Amino acid sequence: MEESTANNEYDLIVIGAGGAGSTAATLAAGMGKRVALIERDKLGGTCLNYGCDPTKTLLHTAHMLYHAQHAFALGLCIPKAEADWAAVQTHVRQVQKTIRGGTLKQARAGIAAQGVDLFMGEAMFTSPQEIRVNGEILRGKRFVIATGTVAFIPEIEGLSEIGYITNEQAVSLPELPKRLVVIGGGPIGLEFAQMFSRFGVQVVVLEREKQPLPREDRELAMALCSQLTAEGIRMEFGAEMRCGEINKRGKHIHIHGAKGKEEELVADQVLVAVGRRPALDALNLEAAGIRYTEKGITTNATMRTNVPHIWAAGDITSPYQFSHVAAAQGELVAHNVFARKPQAFDDRIIPWVTFTDPELARVGLSEADLKEAKIKYRVGRAYFNKLDRAIANDQTFGSVKLLADADGKILGGHILGANAGDLIAPVVYAIHFGLTVKMIAEAMLPYPTMAEAVRGAAAQF
Ligand SMILES: Cc1cc2nc3c(=O)[nH]c(=O)nc-3n(C[C@H](O)[C@H](O)[C@H](O)COP(=O)(O)OP(=O)(O)OC[C@H]3O[C@@H](n4cnc5c(N)ncnc54)[C@H](O)[C@@H]3O)c2cc1C
Numbered sequence: 001m002e003e004s005t006a007n008n009e010y011d012l013i014v015i016g017a018g019g020a021g022s023t024a025a026t027l028a029a030g031m032g033k034r035v036a037l038i039e040r041d042k043l044g045g046t047c048l049n050y051g052c053d054p055t056k057t058l059l060h061t062a063h064m065l066y067h068a069q070h071a072f073a074l075g076l077c078i079p080k081a082e083a084d085w086a087a088v089q090t091h092v093r094q095v096q097k098t099i100r101g102g103t104l105k106q107a108r109a110g111i112a113a114q115g116v117d118l119f120m121g122e123a124m125f126t127s128p129q130e131i132r133v134n135g136e137i138l139r140g141k142r143f144v145i146a147t148g149t150v151a152f153i154p155e156i157e158g159l160s161e162i163g164y165i166t167n168e169q170a171v172s173l174p175e176l177p178k179r180l181v182v183i184g185g186g187p188i189g190l191e192f193a194q195m196f197s198r199f200g201v202q203v204v205v206l207e208r209e210k211q212p213l214p215r216e217d218r219e220l221a222m223a224l225c226s227q228l229t230a231e232g233i234r235m236e237f238g239a240e241m242r243c244g245e246i247n248k249r250g251k252h253i254h255i256h257g258a259k260g261k262e263e264e265l266v267a268d269q270v271l272v273a274v275g276r277r278p279a280l281d282a283l284n285l286e287a288a289g290i291r292y293t294e295k296g297i298t299t300n301a302t303m304r305t306n307v308p309h310i311w312a313a314g315d316i317t318s319p320y321q322f323s324h325v326a327a328a329q330g331e332l333v334a335h336n337v338f339a340r341k342p343q344a345f346d347d348r349i350i351p352w353v354t355f356t357d358p359e360l361a362r363v364g365l366s367e368a369d370l371k372e373a374k375i376k377y378r379v380g381r382a383y384f385n386k387l388d389r390a391i392a393n394d395q396t397f398g399s400v401k402l403l404a405d406a407d408g409k410i411l412g413g414h415i416l417g418a419n420a421g422d423l424i425a426p427v428v429y430a431i432h433f434g435l436t437v438k439m440i441a442e443a444m445l446p447y448p449t450m451a452e453a454v455r456g457a458a459a460q461f
Pocket of ligand 1: 014017018039040041044045048052054121123124148188282313314316321323324325373
């Protein structure tokens with residue numbers, strides 16, 4: 001085991017206590033290394049505090065409310081299905097506390113108990129070997145930068161003056177707005193749009209592109225948006241906010257819509273969800289000579305920067321900005337920083353989900369990818385409206401789409417439907433272990449289950 005002598009000297013200094021940084025720090029401490037972890041805000045990073053966990057809790061609560069209000073088809077009459085927003089917020093905080101493993105104070109003690117020295121403050125490089133935090137200098141033999149991303153705010157005339165929120169405020173609003181404009185129709189924008197709409201907010205989504213969710217299967221993404229529209233969310237594609245002003249009627253948003261249509265919307269709140277930018281500003285990377293671009297810190301496949309003892313992990317360096325990727329990179333980098341032969345991050349099979357209702361899940365390649373790469377493929381599908389369990393559950397919207405090569409090897413899977421995020425798991429395993437559609441179709445599944453749709457799509461080949 002390496003020994004660090006001075007009190008402020010560490011085998012590893014990790015900046016950022018989100019999924020990537022916390023994983024890297026605790027694993028390295030578990031290997032007997034002297035580790036410092038620096039965090040300027042809250043332990044758990046974006047996912048626990050402003051991202052995955054509060055949004056999924058709110059979406060689930062909104063889902064329960066919506067389905068209680070629409071339960072007549074099942075023979076149920078639930079006369080007073082309504083939300084107590086303050087109680088909903090208390091529930092969200094309770095969920096965060098449970099996932100965190102206690103209060104923020106208890107979580108800090110938990111990190112310390114794992115042998116990590118935690119510094120609550122903003123980290124800034126003063127040299128390639130030194131970092132300043134709260135006026136104190138820490139020296140590191142190795143560093144991992146895991147500072148994640150923050151919401152990107154576009155330059156729109158009047159936007160700052162009228163005021164806006166991002167995901168950070170949107171997960172803990174003291175009260176619900178009556179009218180909300182969401183700028184950005186990506187996964188984050190759509191999840192918030194449906195959540196707020198189901199809590200009774202009038203929602204308009206403005207998306208600059210002509211089509212929604214560019215990384216998703218075209219057909220399934222369009223089907224999802226038609227469902228959101230049917231639910232009462234106004235979706236404007238090819239539309240952008242030109243400028244804004246405020247008066248006592250509310251925030252006036254001037255939009256330039258599709259086919260040159262100009263319109264003015266009035267809203268109580270504007271939610272900006274047009275993407276993320278790397279959290280680099282405070283780090284003073286120049287002092288350490290670390291290369292970066294507007295997309296984040298530049299690393300090689302093993303997560304190493306151009307400065308050999310400095311590494312990066314998670315959203316700050318990854319084009320796949322998901323918690324499971326951040327945690328996997330945190331784990332890999334904890335190994336790589338001390339390894340003689342660092343390993344490359346394997347980004348071949350990364351699944352992801354848009355957690356609307358219905359969910360839209362994806363793994364592997366899309367039809368667009370395959371066409372672009374000129375790879376021949378076949379499509380197998382199963383529709384939930386033909387599946388007994390989906391009919392019994394009144395969850396018939398959507399389908400499973402599998403893409404396979406001439407030998408039946410699965411190249412991609414796309415699912416739109418209830419719990420698609422769970423249903424994609426067998427497709428992830430299938431791609432991971434090189435299973436063919438024939439193998440999937442041959443395996444018996446319990447009846448009646450939603451998973452039979454995956455088998456049904458495989459049987460189509
Ligand atoms: C609204 C929303 C919903 C999401 N939902 C999902 C989902 O359902 N599933 C999913 O997989 N992913 C989801 N994500 C993405 C997920 O949250 C991120 O991929 C994940 O949090 C990345 O982890 P990270 O450790 O790289 O960065 P982060 O979690 O962002 O952690 C970085 C930490 O570094 C700290 N920091 C930054 N600069 C400094 C500095 N100079 N000094 C000290 N500390 C610093 C920050 O305060 C932060 O705590 C969502 C994101 C958002 C915004």
